[in-house]
Amino acid sequence: MLNSLSRDDDVSSLHALKPCPDAPWTHQRSISARTGIPLARSGAPLTFRLRQGCVALFRELSDNRRQILDVFGPGWVVSGECVDLGKCRAIAVCPVRIEFIDPFQNRKAITDATRRMLIRAQAHCLLLGRKTATERVASALLDLADQFSRQGHGGRSSFLLYLSRSELADWLGLTHETVSRCLSRFKRERLIAFTQPELITIRDRQALRALAAGAIPAT
Amino acid sequence: MLNSLSRDDDVSSLHALKPCPDAPWTHQRSISARTGIPLARSGAPLTFRLRQGCVALFRELSDNRRQILDVFGPGWVVSGECVDLGKCRAIAVCPVRIEFIDPFQNRKAITDATRRMLIRAQAHCLLLGRKTATERVASALLDLADQFSRQGHGGRSSFLLYLSRSELADWLGLTHETVSRCLSRFKRERLIAFTQPELITIRDRQALRALAAGAIPAT
DNA sequence: CGACACCTTGAGTGAACTCAACGTATGTGG
DNA sequence: CCACATACGTTGAGTTCACTCAAGGTGTCG
Numbered sequence: 436m437l438n439s440l441s442r443d444d445d446v447s448s449l450h451a452l453k454p455c456p457d458a459p460w461t462h463q464r465s466i467s468a469r470t471g472i473p474l475a476r477s478g479a480p481l482t483f484r485l486r487q488g489c490v491a492l493f494r495e496l497s498d499n500r501r502q503i504l505d506v507f508g509p510g511w512v513v514s515g516e517c518v519d520l521g522k523c524r525a526i527a528v529c530p531v532r533i534e535f536i537d538p539f540q541n542r543k544a545i546t547d548a549t550r551r552m553l554i555r556a557q558a559h560c561l562l563l564g565r566k567t568a569t570e571r572v573a574s575a576l577l578d579l580a581d582q583f584s585r586q587g588h589g590g591r592s593s594f595l596l597y598l599s600r601s602e603l604a605d606w607l608g609l610t611h612e613t614v615s616r617c618l619s620r621f622k623r624e625r626l627i628a629f630t631q632p633e634l635i636t637i638r639d640r641q642a643l644r645a646l647a648a649g650a651i652p653a654t
Numbered sequence: 655m656l657n658s659l660s661r662d663d664d665v666s667s668l669h670a671l672k673p674c675p676d677a678p679w680t681h682q683r684s685i686s687a688r689t690g691i692p693l694a695r696s697g698a699p700l701t702f703r704l705r706q707g708c709v710a711l712f713r714e715l716s717d718n719r720r721q722i723l724d725v726f727g728p729g730w731v732v733s734g735e736c737v738d739l740g741k742c743r744a745i746a747v748c749p750v751r752i753e754f755i756d757p758f759q760n761r762k763a764i765t766d767a768t769r770r771m772l773i774r775a776q777a778h779c780l781l782l783g784r785k786t787a788t789e790r791v792a793s794a795l796l797d798l799a800d801q802f803s804r805q806g807h808g809g810r811s812s813f814l815l816y817l818s819r820s821e822l823a824d825w826l827g828l829t830h831e832t833v834s835r836c837l838s839r840f841k842r843e844r845l846i847a848f849t850q851p852e853l854i855t856i857r858d859r860q861a862l863r864a865l866a867a868g869a870i871p872a873t
Numbered sequence: 874c875g876a877c878a879c880c881t882t883g884a885g886t887g888a889a890c891t892c893a894a895c896g897t898a899t900g901t902g903g
Numbered sequence: 904c905c906a907c908a909t910a911c912g913t914t915g916a917g918t919t920c921a922c923t924c925a926a927g928g929t930g931t932c933g
Contacts, residue, residue: 517773832890
């Protein structure tokens with residue numbers, strides 16, 4: 436009965452991004468999970484608005500090390516103008532609906548999104564450079580809850596964690612084992628709850644926020 | 655005889671930022687080393703163009719952990735519009751000349767700078783999340799050489815490393831001891847040279863670039 | 874049913890950290 | 904002028920947090 440919530444993964448890995456057919460900006464397009472989303476066409480940057488789903492922006496090092504730069508939910512405008520086109524790629528983390536838009540008619544949307552992305556990137560630098568694994572995972576959960584949670588009933592809020600443990604790890608500069616251990620610990624300590632690994636409930640937002648901000652855990 | 659190159663430090667630490675007197679945007683202002691630079695006045699974001707010197711943008715965690723988000727050389731436009739005003743601060747890393755500019759008359763300069771800063775922040779996320787200490791220090795040296803080196807004579811280029819070891823560490827998500835060890839190793843391996851700790855000569859840019867890109871070191 | 878991806882957990886390792894000592898340069902006050 | 908304090912840099916010794924490696928469980932798909 437959770438089918439409507441479950442991720443519609445396909446088996447292709449991040450490394451085998453499917454090419455995406457041409458996309459003139461007209462109307463909405465659907466893109467399946469784990470599929471690359473083009474950020475440019477014949478050298479010119481493309482811009483799209485995310486209508487539904489979750490998109491990740493990432494860069495790679497030569498030897499398979501990968502860093503997810505940011506994770507976007509519905510409403511975000513993502514543009515090839517604000518990434519290093521040669522090095523950065525976008526991927527649909529789940530089935531996604533996007534709408535390519537004309538950059539010339541949407542200047543303000545693009546500059547606004549650029550500013551928001553910069554501020555998020557700066558916060559993420561602080562996370563990657565100075566936070567512990569525990570703090571990183573707590574920060575990520577709060578961020579994703581903000582972007583993806585449906586109505587929190589009774590202080591709690593549940594959300595679909597579109598990202599796999601490995602993707603979370605690549606976002607947070609950790610390994611998937613470390614992410615899994617942190618999530619298990621949070622669950623044990625009743626800060627969160629989950630039975631399926633991809634449906635998370637925030638049980639103690641306050642405590643998570645304290646952790647995310649770098650407070651020393653009570654033990 | 656290197657006086658003209660040496661840093662004009664004062665003893666105040668980063669933690670005791672001197673307040674900066676009001677700054678209406680008219681003409682150039684000088685700011686002494688280790689002094690804070692205002693990013694807003696009465697809530698409204700300020701914007702300045704860096705004429706001379708080196709400015710760092712940073713954020714802090716509650717318990718003194720600090721992350722330098724970016725380091726800017728002459729020519730950069732830095733704006734309170736593209737940071738989280740409540741959490742982010744700017745500091746002069748050496749004696750600096752800046753010019754506050756009218757944001758309404760300089761839209762394009764600001765949006766261009768925002769885009770460049772975002773792309774740099776994304777590259778820095780990759781560095782912080784996925785690179786080793788060695789790779790981080792190599793990347794930083796190349797970045798700073800690009801921004802600050804005077805004419806490279808004979809393939810080499812020297813530059814003033816305005817940042818202290820601790821500031822480098824706070825930029826690269828390391829400790830000052832680790833930075834020092836990396837620099838010493840690079841010196842031992844003849845990738846760089848220095849007699850004073852703050853005047854660096856790049857001796858093997860090629861090798862540094864390979865390291866910075868994540869190539870496995872030869873040894 | 875096997876193949877595969879993903880998640881979890883344990884055991885052992887290692888890269889970067891902490892702590893500590895020492896050297897140098899600069900500044901201050903007696 | 905020297906004694907002292909302070910900041911910064913370097914290097915060594917020991918520690919630790921997150922990593923690697925490994926094993927086993929679950930769910931999905933052909």
